[in-house]
Amino acid sequence: MMVESATETIRTTPSNQNGVSSLSSQSDGGGREGGSNGDINGEISPLDLLHLQQQQALQAARQFILQQATGLNSPSSNEVKQSPVQVPVSMAMMTPQMITPQQMQQILSPPQLQALLQQQQALMLQQQQQLGNKQLAFQQQLIQMQQLQQQHILNLQRQGLVNLQPGQGAVPIQSLQQAMCPTDLQQLWKDVACVQSTEEAMKHEGLDLTTNSSNTTSYSASKVSPQIPHHPLPNGLNSVHTPKRDSSTHEEHTASHPLYGHGECKWPGCEALCEDMGQFIKHLNSEHALDDRSTAQCRVQMQVVQQLEIQLAKESERLQAMMTHLHMRPSEPKPFNQPLNLASSVSLSKRESEGFPDGLPHPPTSAATPITPMRQGPSVISSSSLHGVGPIRRRNSDKFCTPIASELAQNCEFYKNADVRPPFTYASLIRHAILEAPDRQLTLNEIYNWFTRMFAYFRRNTATWKNAVRHNLSLHKCFVRVENVKGAVWTVDEVEYQKRRPPKMTGSPTLVKNMITGLGFGSLNASYQAALVESSLGLLNSPTLMNNSTGASLNMLHVCHDDVSSTVEQVNSNGSCSPGLSPQQYGHHVHVKEEPAEMEEDSRPVSLMATVTQNLCMPGDERDMDEELPTEELE
DNA sequence: AGTCTACTAAACAGTC
């Protein structure tokens, strides 16, 4: 299929048809050249190549003559026929149609042919330059990205976060591609790089007519679609494979293509239905080839990535400041395993409780400030995290307790504009929507509106997610339907919400692994925060530590997850406070729902981080309390 | 392997 696709594209390249094929049909035997021409990546004899290139030279000469002729009044063709062996000046007086390849060969000496070919090449290069400039800029960006990725992978390797065993290259690389690299971008990068190398080859090889067929191919194909034809699949998944692949390997890929899912193309803004992978691949090659539109979309996606990188830089800088303040190896800023190091180093250092100065966890003043190595290699963005849909990423959010309020606050515009599924559960989103409302109650329709307003992702597939919203509202006891004068509104019962089983997470290596393989930046950072938060819960739930831990712990929690923050709220109120308005407060009809059996809250596993936090008993500074909570909730 | 959770889909009933 891939080979077929490649050859098909090459074969149908317009310039190719206009050039060589037309000449071939007029030359001796035609069929042979046509066959060779259409099978450029197959076995071609040097003789064929030479012949092809000669034909091209003839065509070039014809074009040359045409150009010359346009500037002159064409005399009668008879004159030309009478003097077929004149110098180019008289040749220019011929109409191109009058010249057969045979005549051309007779007319032009080899140097002339070369000169003509050179001229045509110059024209080609000129044409390519327009496209090439764009490609160059694009390529530079892509190269930059890849360098960042590689650098970051190296960092991870050094720190043991990525288990890249020597000799196991294939599997880890593949998993890394899945987890860390926007494979589509990579493939595009390769496409562009390949084109450039071809162009370079052309430049260096000059007019050598005996060079290989790549010259011919790019030469003839460069006019219209110079890149894609060389690459069967712009998906990145097959980048390490040969074009001919067996079916089993193919099936592996059909199972997971970052741009394909649920029978439709996941290219941003596309949603074209494709029954199977084959159809999808065809669609991808035809609709999302490397043209201006795709490039622009890719740029947008790159901006998304860059935005996330900036956010990561911010958070890492904040972490760095925190660690610096806490005297935790301030000289060793480490990109992604800091959470673990934090745990170990803090528990080892037994930090003194020396107050929490104002300057501690303040966000960096500038996102562009390069502080940690992270800025140079943070591309831990999986395709699924950016364009993830459904099952693949849906659990990440919950598992890592992404702080919905801070995440939304920081990436509000991103989620509004990017067709990216938010890394939050429906329940947490609904809760957030309701709590965000002035009176903390929303009608179903208002919830819908909030979803569509806040997330571009929810502007499509409305039936699905609306059903999910209704389902969640009905299913979870924490959502209470209240009938007031305006009709039915939905409220949040925070006590019930807090009773929901908290996500389990420990400081185990699993955390690290999942951080690397399954998350985008926001969630990644959130995972660290969640680790702190999660571990802090044990502390916060401990009566002995409640008295003096609120300040420090809550400072550490200032970007905590809604789930966890809810628990904090509860704890802050000694378990008696329901931050959201209790449904009973509304004094209207309240439907009490029964949720499945709840687990004991104490059954939360205590992570390594709990020990950390227990050592961080610092006086209070509630300045950075959970940002998603109104102040009255914290009293 | 079993369990839990979240998501998706769908059926159904009531209301407007």
Added chain:
DNA sequence: TGACTGTTTAGTAGAC
């Protein structure tokens, strides 16, 4: 009658 709302059930998948 159809759209909307709300409830419920079932199946699936990922994570633990």
